[in-house]
Amino acid sequence: GRLDDPVDWVLIDSAPYGRALDESVNNADLVVIPSSPSRIDLDQAAGVKDLCDRRGGPPPPTQCRPPRTVTHLRPYPPPKVHPRRQPFGHGS
Numbered sequence: 001g002r003l004d005d006p007v008d009w010v011l012i013d014s015a016p017y018g019r020a021l022d023e024s025v026n027n028a029d030l031v032v033i034p035s036s037p038s039r040i041d042l043d044q045a046a047g048v049k050d051l052c053d054r055r056g057g058p059p060p061p062t063q064c065r066p067p068r069t070v071t072h073l074r075p076y077p078p079p080k081v082h083p084r085r086q087p088f089g090h091g092s
Helices: 019-026 039-055
Strands: 033-035 062-064
Parallel strands (some): 033 062
């Protein structure tokens, strides 16, 4: 398709810092924060969550990769997707 064709979903994979992250979060309807259980990754995830909190909107779900010793996982319900809202600065 073309870049100006209407789409239902756009997935943006961004670094956990910088202008690309700021622009992605500011234009997203849903933010998912993938992370490993390491201290560095969790610190980065907390920074992304803070950015999302300042923007307003629903809190982002954080997906954390389990340790390698985990061999069985219970089903996890998918995040609730909120209805599409107006971009910031447009409408009320």
